[in-house]
Amino acid sequence: MSTRNAIEDLFRRRTRPAGDGHLNWTGYRNKKGTATLHWNGSNHSALRIAYRIRTGSDPIGYAHATCEHPGCVAPKHAADSAVTPRRGHHTGPINRQPNSSDDQVKALLREELSDRQIGKRLRTSPKRVAALRAELGIPSRPVTFEGRWDANTEPADGGHIRWTGRFRAGSNPAIAHEGRDTSPRRIAFERLHGRPAVGRVLPGCGYGPCVRPEHLEDQPMRDQLASQYAAIFGEVAA
Template structure:
């Protein structure tokens, strides 16, 4: 008997490694979404493919004489039924003296799966019980194994088949009945592999469904232990933002005084405010105003705060600017002035600075 493809929903060579062989020349390479959009579109792509005959030959070799239900997708420009007819597949005949009702192709697929009883195949497909039994014999499949009273290990062996890379694949329904109790295959495999009942849910560590290899299964305590042993992700410090202040340690030094830029960390931003710390104490400024003007005078702290680092004075100012700057210094609240007077002097000084810069 020819070997059947292991995955009923096999895909065309659009899903293979394009660098492997002839499949790299296929017209469907890189166009899998378009290929699977509709049967007509897939056949149109195959019609212009330079290796469609090679693709068809590969499909016939893989699928052998399998029934159409074991084939899928357009391959080599042909549908599953067309490829089945080309391969010499013959649909099993109806039992003598009657006509088979129900889905015979589906019945064959379930019987070849080897996991369902004749009764369950009959119920699932509508094919009569005796017809299913005869179909099993005509296909050359082994007779049913009576697993009533069988040991759990025997049931596991009967309901699984080996897969690639150490996977053990559960076949048929996801559960089996042991001593009158319905047990999921994944829990049965865990119990037999680890020699104990699982605690909590059993999950796979691999991404292969329906793998039940016990080495690939974990219960809740095992997952908790793995999570506790895993190193914590590295902490990424959040970027720190600041408000800035141009500080002159001595107002009497003139325009080339002892200047420095002080930073005050921003702790939070809202639509209306920017919160920051000043000498360890929390404070805030009007966000809309400082973002519009680039600066704001803080009345309580008596400080002029900037959104970006201000420029340090690097050369002497003109006499007119020095006069305005001195007037601003004299109006500062620390020297007996008032907030209103300082802000007015500062505004006059800034206008003069901008005007002087534009003239230069």
């Protein structure tokens, strides 16, 4: 598979249909909220890749969405700012209401959820949550692995759990834990099986973004499965 085809395939696996031809981005977003895909040590704009899928070439200016669906990365909605001017940053009402009420945010704060967990659940800014936290005088809890896991995963069809957070080398989930950058798959595997993982931890279910602990395998598990297949097919051949 060529580099171009590989990155475009990864783009497709980081999206989810949202109706009316829109595509939601399920992958990593940078600090500005821009949909970003990490590939071969570099960050790529998801909209730039979408434009390339639609036209076969890179935009001259900035890639932007022509629709009003928040965060849409559908290729047919991707345009080049050098050809099609970008819509104004404030096309909606100046005083439009946030996605959730203050009371909804405060209720979840009292349930001791983190700012990011609440932001993800209510589709609002964690900074807004933090401001309401300060207003109520509720101290922030240290961010645990469980908190980061909840903020960066979502259920997927077929019983899988999709990683929506940061990726390394294009397809390897990554998370900051205890002062180091590590694999959430490795941590989830070790917590489920009660032993350190040996070799790479990969989803044995075949679904690339899956991090469901029960679906993860390390090298000894893969070797054991290969031996079982060899024994089964060897007996059939005999």
